[in-house]
Amino acid sequence: MDKxxxxxxxxxxxxxxxxxxxxxxxxxxxxGQEYYEEKYRQRVIKNxxxxxxxxxxxxxxxxxxx
Numbered sequence: 001m002d003k004x005x006x007x008x009x010x011x012x013x014x015x016x017x018x019x020x021x022x023x024x025x026x027x028x029x030x031x032g033q034e035y036y037e038e039k040y041r042q043r044v045i046k047n048x049x050x051x052x053x054x055x056x057x058x059x060x061x062x063x064x065x066x
Contacts, residue, residue, distance in 0.1 A: 017028060045059075052059050 020026065021028060049059050
């Protein structure tokens with residue numbers, strides 16, 4: 001992402017947070033790094049699954065290693 005898009009994305013996120021706080025009367029709660037990492041992981045999995053289906057494959061989850 002180039003600099004201008006990053007600044008626009010940050011401004012949009014801040015505007016959305018302020019709007020939500022003003023309209024709902026709620027305080028901002030930082031959800032932590034783990035929340036965003038899990039959200040990113042789920043988005044990647046969804047995109048990979050969709051891409052695999054487009055080319056005729058099916059993703060099968062592996063058992064998590066310890």
